[in-house]
Amino acid sequence: MASEATGAQAPGRVTMVDIARATGVSKSTVSLVLQGSPLVRAETREKVLAAIERSGYVYNRGAANLRSARTNIVGMVINDLANPFFAELAVGIERVFQTAGYIPFIANASENPKRQAEVLRSMREHDIAGLIICPSRGTRAADLEPFAAAGLPVVLAMRRIAGLRAASVTPDNFRGARRAVEHLISLGHRRIAFVGGYQDMIAQNDRSGGWRAAMEDAGLQMPLGSVVEGAPNRETGERAVDWMLDRAEPFTAALCFNDVVAFGVIDGLARRGMTAGRDFGLVGFDDVREARHTQPPLTTVAVDSAALGERAAHAVLRMVHGDQRVEDHVGDVHLVIRRSCGAVRED
Amino acid sequence: MASEATGAQAPGRVTMVDIARATGVSKSTVSLVLQGSPLVRAETREKVLAAIERSGYVYNRGAANLRSARTNIVGMVINDLANPFFAELAVGIERVFQTAGYIPFIANASENPKRQAEVLRSMREHDIAGLIICPSRGTRAADLEPFAAAGLPVVLAMRRIAGLRAASVTPDNFRGARRAVEHLISLGHRRIAFVGGYQDMIAQNDRSGGWRAAMEDAGLQMPLGSVVEGAPNRETGERAVDWMLDRAEPFTAALCFNDVVAFGVIDGLARRGMTAGRDFGLVGFDDVREARHTQPPLTTVAVDSAALGERAAHAVLRMVHGDQRVEDHVGDVHLVIRRSCGAVRED
DNA sequence: TGACAAGGCTGGAACGTTCCAAATTCTTCA
DNA sequence: TGAAGAATTTGGAACGTTCCAGCCTTGTCA
DSSP: OOOOSSSOOOSSOOOHHHHHHHHTSOHHHHHHHHTTOTTSOHHHHHHHHHHHHHHTOOOOHHHHHHHHTOOSEEEEEESOTTSHHHHHHHHHHHHHHHHTTOEEEEEEOTTOHHHHHHHHHHHHHTTOSOEEEOOOTTOOHHHHHHHHHTTOOEEEESOOOTTOOOEEEEEOHHHHHHHHHHHHHHTTOOOEEEESBOTTOHHHHHHHHHHHHHHHHTTOOOOTTOEEOBOSSHHHHHHHHHHHHSSSSOOOEEEESSHHHHHHHHHHHHHTTOOBTTTBEEEEEEOOGGGGGSSSOOEEEEOOHHHHHHHHHHHHHHHHTTOOOOOEEEEOOEEEOOSTTSOOOOO | OOOOSSSOOOSSOOOHHHHHHHHTSOHHHHHHHHTTOTTSOHHHHHHHHHHHHHHTOOOOHHHHHHHHTOOSEEEEEESOTTSHHHHHHHHHHHHHHHHTTOEEEEEEOTTOHHHHHHHHHHHHHTTOSOEEEOOOTTOOHHHHHHHHHTTOOEEEESOOOTTOOOEEEEEOHHHHHHHHHHHHHHTTOOOEEEESBOTTOHHHHHHHHHHHHHHHHTTOOOOTTOEEOBOSSHHHHHHHHHHHHSSSSOOOEEEESSHHHHHHHHHHHHHTTOOBTTTBEEEEEEOOGGGGGSSSOOEEEEOOHHHHHHHHHHHHHHHHTTOOOOOEEEEOOEEEOOSTTSOOOOO
């Protein structure tokens, strides 16, 4: 027990009052010292600090928050933390918050709106100072209204929500997709599919929109079935292969909703004895770490998710500090040409 | 503004007292209702609940914690969240805590003991109810003493710390490694290296210990240089290839500290025109998701990190609820035989 | 020398809950 | 019908901070 030498210590925890008593000063002064106020004499400060050190006192942020109505807790809800793409995002967010002296709650929504609602409620009860959310599929604007109404800074990361006026940080899905498809076209591809994701995901709309724009600009057909919907996972990609190839006029290339789907396409092609880059033009999206290590290495649209995470965190901090502007950041994106698209250049 | 119809609402937030006033009952009763106490009459409960619903009241957990000296916040410090292996761990932990009504702080220590110390302090100030930590390399027992001394439940996940009496949840590194090496030996390998990790990591000791035991049992030599140290990343694996092959009596197989290192070995072999499974026996550790998708698919020791995470969370919850026992859980582990080791069986 | 200002410090009232002991109301039964 | 007992409800004192208005000291200057 690291109890104070002066007098018997009550069983409870060491508090500012104890420090005050031990050092012959008022609790207000102790408080000022801990807040680093310039109002207190250097000599007094030292004395207090020494007593704190000696006693094993630990500041009670809960009590402070209660009184000052301002916490240093922030919320972070990620829909799929096991996905490296989102994990990177989380890491970027956490890094910025930590250096700014904030500490994040984390919640892994797992695409489950009900769980998401629960954690949002819990975070609200804890009076978080701000929120970064990568909303689960099916999140309605109303789900986040309470936060906005309470004037709480909210930043949507990666995924926006229709009808919600909130700051957002997203990659430039449209432009990235368009660029990727233009590249495939330049390699001679004419029948290009878009694989993965669902129509009700805004990111899918943006990416397939870029695909569509490039196709239209080149005057190319997009026959029925050019967009293959499905969960953004490996299976979808693998299944899509047969769909794309077993037809009168097979597709010769595809832009995938994300890298994971593209990995599935690689598997599916391999099953038929085919190789991306040689027999089929394939481009992914995100540039997750494994993309450079597939066989062949995947051409993909690189998204710097850690940087986007940092950006999102900075946006929250700005809003916490009173900035009223609602930032809509669209992050740069660039095509990384490896082997799967059939081009010969290396990155 | 969702303010109460009855009387003018002060600018501040809606509180229990407001609910009490609006419904003609005391704040104590409101509190009881919110705690789901059976002491209050059903009729009263309804009335209170209705008023809460109507007013947009949100429970202030900070205030509650202050008074009851018991939070539902828990700490989770992970050293490398961007690593899917640890991300899975985090997901498992989060899942259990969420269903139990706890909410985790997250901190990504990034193997930086200083940052780790900072977040631990911050978590302590927030009076967390328990802590799961996957300690950064170089964490000393003293760093976690304050928690233990305060009687705060601490569970070490994946990595133990020498000299600290705390609960832990780890995979069976020793047995897994031994089993893997036995398998390589059964395939005819005699010169088997251990690649990756550092001597000051307990996990590395355990795994290399298993390797050593199997080698000794089979009466095999472990010449100097059989253990290749290095950060547990791809580069280490890649670099190790030359070291293992460019010598009078080259190694014919290796057990890697983890899958990521093994991926590097695959790359390194490819650079020399060699293939794991055909020209070299290779086994990884962890069985991360990509392991089954490498070329060739990686034989590895499977660790169910999500399950370990759940286990760790359950351990914390038990301790929070007063269980004094210090659990040391060693999780089952099994060898998944794919192609990289050279055996022909499929999993 | 007295008034005033500045610099340090302080006591008490919040903040929104929970806890406790006691008060009140309702039931039951002799 | 009255009293005992059970079922509900309640006021006020915590919890550990911050905030505020004001109190001492000193020092300065007219």
